[in-house]
Amino acid sequence: MEITIETIEHVASLARLSLKEDEKIRLTSDLKNIISYVEKLNELDTSNIKPMEHVIPMKNVLREDIVNASYDRNEILKNAHESGEGGFKVPKVVE
Amino acid sequence: MDYEVVIGLEVHAELATRSKIYCSCTTEFGGEPNTHCCPICTGMPGVLPVLNKKVVEYAVKAGLATNCNIASFSKQDRKNYFYPDLPKAFQTSQYDLPLCFGGAIEIDVNGVKKSIGLTRIHIEEDAGKLIHDAWADGTLVDYNRCGVPLIEIVSEPDLRSADEVKAYFEKLKSILEYIEVSDCKMQEGSLRADVNLSVRKRGQREFGTRTEMKNLNSIKAIVRAVEAETKRQIEELEYGGTIIQETRRWDDNKGESYAMRSKEEAHDYRYFPEPDLLPIVVGEEWLSQIKAEIPELPDQRKSRYVEKFELPEYDAAVLTSSKIIADYFEAAAAVNSNVKAISNWIMGDLMRAINEKEIEFSNIPVAPEDLAGLIGLIDKGTITGKAAKKVFDIMFETGKKPMDVVKEEGLEAVNDEAAILLAVKEAISNNPKSVEDYKAGKKQAIGFLVGQIMKATKGKAQPQTVNELLVKELEK
Numbered sequence A: 001m002e003i004t005i006e007t008i009e010h011v012a013s014l015a016r017l018s019l020k021e022d023e024k025i026r027l028t029s030d031l032k033n034i035i036s037y038v039e040k041l042n043e044l045d046t047s048n049i050k051p052m053e054h055v056i057p058m059k060n061v062l063r064e065d066i067v068n069a070s071y072d073r074n075e076i077l078k079n080a081h082e083s084g085e086g087g088f089k090v091p092k093v094v095e
Numbered sequence B: 001m002d003y004e005v006v007i008g009l010e011v012h013a014e015l016a017t018r019s020k021i022y023c024s025c026t027t028e029f030g031g032e033p034n035t036h037c038c039p040i041c042t043g044m045p046g047v048l049p050v051l052n053k054k055v056v057e058y059a060v061k062a063g064l065a066t067n068c069n070i071a072s073f074s075k076q077d078r079k080n081y082f083y084p085d086l087p088k089a090f091q092t093s094q095y096d097l098p099l100c101f102g103g104a105i106e107i108d109v110n111g112v113k114k115s116i117g118l119t120r121i122h123i124e125e126d127a128g129k130l131i132h133d134a135w136a137d138g139t140l141v142d143y144n145r146c147g148v149p150l151i152e153i154v155s156e157p158d159l160r161s162a163d164e165v166k167a168y169f170e171k172l173k174s175i176l177e178y179i180e181v182s183d184c185k186m187q188e189g190s191l192r193a194d195v196n197l198s199v200r201k202r203g204q205r206e207f208g209t210r211t212e213m214k215n216l217n218s219i220k221a222i223v224r225a226v227e228a229e230t231k232r233q234i235e236e237l238e239y240g241g242t243i244i245q246e247t248r249r250w251d252d253n254k255g256e257s258y259a260m261r262s263k264e265e266a267h268d269y270r271y272f273p274e275p276d277l278l279p280i281v282v283g284e285e286w287l288s289q290i291k292a293e294i295p296e297l298p299d300q301r302k303s304r305y306v307e308k309f310e311l312p313e314y315d316a317a318v319l320t321s322s323k324i325i326a327d328y329f330e331a332a333a334a335v336n337s338n339v340k341a342i343s344n345w346i347m348g349d350l351m352r353a354i355n356e357k358e359i360e361f362s363n364i365p366v367a368p369e370d371l372a373g374l375i376g377l378i379d380k381g382t383i384t385g386k387a388a389k390k391v392f393d394i395m396f397e398t399g400k401k402p403m404d405v406v407k408e409e410g411l412e413a414v415n416d417e418a419a420i421l422l423a424v425k426e427a428i429s430n431n432p433k434s435v436e437d438y439k440a441g442k443k444q445a446i447g448f449l450v451g452q453i454m455k456a457t458k459g460k461a462q463p464q465t466v467n468e469l470l471v472k473e474l475e476k
Helices: A005-014 A021-043 A073-077 B053-065 B162-178 B219-238 B284-292 B298-308 B313-320 B323-333 B339-357 B368-379 B385-398 B402-409 B417-430 B432-439 B445-456 B463-475
Strands: A087-091 B003-014 B077-080 B090-093 B100-109 B112-125 B129-131 B138-142 B149-155 B191-201 B211-216 B246-251 B256-262
Touching: A005 A021, B003 B162, B003 B219, B053 B100, B053 B112, B053 B149, B053 B162, B053 B284, B090 B112, B100 B162, B112 B162, B162 B191, B162 B219, B162 B298, B162 B323, B191 B219, B211 B219, B219 B246, B219 B256, B298 B313, B298 B323, B313 B323, B313 B339, B323 B339, B323 B368, B339 B368, B339 B385, B368 B385, B368 B402, B385 B402, B417 B445, B417 B463, B432 B445, B432 B463, B445 B463
Parallel strands: B211 B246
Antiparallel strands: A087 B138, B003 B149, B003 B191, B077 B090, B100 B112, B112 B149, B129 B138, B191 B211, B246 B256
């Protein structure tokens, strides 16, 4: 996979990161190295191996449909950067 | 130029579980903002979500009722995007291994039957609600709805008109109501649709470029949006333009849509397996347990009404289109075997009264047994069909029993021949012109005389007796 400075810019924008020009250049070369290192795995023939869907060999960990008390709103809103009117306050979202 | 429209629907239905999908907070609609929340549904670090068993069962039920295959192995994935209604910055959904896939439901548009394919049904969590008018300089976020379980039902691009879209959506809604996995209240957002639509020249094999329309919260809005978007795309192409693949938001007040975001800035969701949740394996035993809970579905119920009650296909289709109506009909049919009359009353006077008063079918003030009782009174000749309409209106206003209304209003039919004969004689002597016409061979003049007699008896005289006596008197 080819890693260019545009790849870095795209990934950074998806992650809401703003990078300086020199950081972009450094990360391009870092990511190139990482990807080519991992790409070594492609040399193996995995066509007959079932994909591992999950790292833990367990299934169906489920809970019954029972309602328990929710948290006190003040406790929940303690985590808000800003709050008021019983809600989290975020910068104006325009649709 | 002749164009064909190609439409696929993505329908989101909130599941009717008591608790949320990954925590035990209530799913109840409304409530003060952020009072149905806990660290799990507000996305605090370090919490461990656990899947609600009912969510799997309801989704599988929906899959079975729409002829889907049920995956024996299914998993959940993270769909990553930043938006304040999603505190974790990802939505837990399903990507490549959905719970149900490859289904179909049959629709009927003006007697033409068609099978619409279902690509898949997967489970996911709902997002919170953004309230824009709380402050001028900010948006209020309420996470009560966050983590309410959803199923997303994705159709194949098999729909070809607004009528087909309407029929498909109504059928789907009806099935979900029958199997009781969602309350399907569109006004509360329990059922929502996104429409994917493209147009192509008739005969062309490839699909045109499609747009996705969001924010469709009523059946009327869906139909209007489909019609408007079809027209917009055809006009664009006719004037030499091109369709841009984009997401559009429907404004039902204005009756038009506008672009929200184009493909270039569309989300790149970077799905990956959810490490905190384990695979879902629906084995034979669990599957057959869920299968056993599937009730009679709309189409089966419709066939039963045609066979058992010998109702016309049309009546059966209308009555079974909604489970509440069908249940109402059967409750009435259990106490009165005149099923055709019950059907007529439900489709006629009852539906009219509901539409006029704008009430939900579930809140009808007339109990089904009372409607059956009213019909019984007509059949026994206690009241006339004409008086019954009046009795019904009063029952609908007050919720009173039919016989009580009849007594209070003095609407018992007059079967007293002497009394009716008196009215007949009076009508004859008061209307010599009509009598003359009748005798001169204009048999239809009798209608006017009958009307006069019914008026004089306040609609309470049995029409049959009136007719007999009137003819007898006239022929004298």
